[in-house]
Amino acid sequence: MAALRGGGAAGQRGAEAAAAASGGTELEAIKARVREMEEEAEKLKELQNEVEKQMNMSPPPGNAGPVIMSLEEKMEADARSIYVGNVDYGATAEELEAHFHGCGSVNRVTILCDKYSGHPKGFAYIEFSDKESVRTSMALDESLFRGRQIKVIPGEIGGGGREEGGDTLTDRAPPSPPR
Numbered sequence: 001m002a003a004l005r006g007g008g009a010a011g012q013r014g015a016e017a018a019a020a021a022s023g024g025t026e027l028e029a030i031k032a033r034v035r036e037m038e039e040e041a042e043k044l045k046e047l048q049n050e051v052e053k054q055m056n057m058s059p060p061p062g063n064a065g066p067v068i069m070s071l072e073e074k075m076e077a078d079a080r081s082i083y084v085g086n087v088d089y090g091a092t093a094e095e096l097e098a099h100f101h102g103c104g105s106v107n108r109v110t111i112l113c114d115k116y117s118g119h120p121k122g123f124a125y126i127e128f129s130d131k132e133s134v135r136t137s138m139a140l141d142e143s144l145f146r147g148r149q150i151k152v153i154p155g156e157i158g159g160g161g162r163e164e165g166g167d168t169l170t171d172r173a174p175p176s177p178p179r
Contacts, residue, residue: 078155080107081127082137085151087111089120099145100126104133 069077084096093109100106108127113120128134134154141152 077127079131080129080134081125081155082134083151083153084124084126085122085153086148087120087122087124087150088146088148089122091120091124091146093124095146096124096126099143100128100137100140103128103137103140105129106133 082100087096091111093111096109096111097106105128106126107129109124110126111120111124126137128137137152138154140150142149143152144150
């Protein structure tokens with residue numbers, strides 16, 4: 001019996017040594033993989049920096065980044081813009097542009113979304129190329145758009161809503177009609 005235990009102990013030590021040897025090989029394989037991943041991460045950082053440099057050097061055509069407008073320019077844009085209320089939550093800027101296309105050339109359509117949820121707030125702003133288009137667009141007040149009666153009010157942008165993602169207009173309702 002003692003001989004069996006002795007043989008068993010020797011066999012156990014051999015198995016432990018074999019496990020340690022394979023663990024060492026496994027550890028080296030893990031270290032090598034970590035090195036590969038670090039090198040790959042470094043290459044990705046270099047590529048990202050290169051792309052950022054290219055983007056900063058040559059802005060895409062038609063989009064020169066954020067436009068900083070003077071107060072006069074903002075007032076002029078407001079004079080060529082309308083507020084559109086009761087807009088269907090599933091509406092797209094393209095659909096709104098098509099609805100108002102007959103009024104004149106549309107420069108921009110902005111559908112305001114909630115800052116936190118990203119869901120549309122139910123109103124939009126449309127900027128036209130000229131002031132006459134604003135007067136023409138008043139004919140679409142109380143017209144049906146996607147099954148809803150929309151409200152059109154001229155010059156309702158009122159102070160930076162577009163530049164700030166519209167969050168400043170969250171609690172602002174269109175003016176009430178005089179009684």
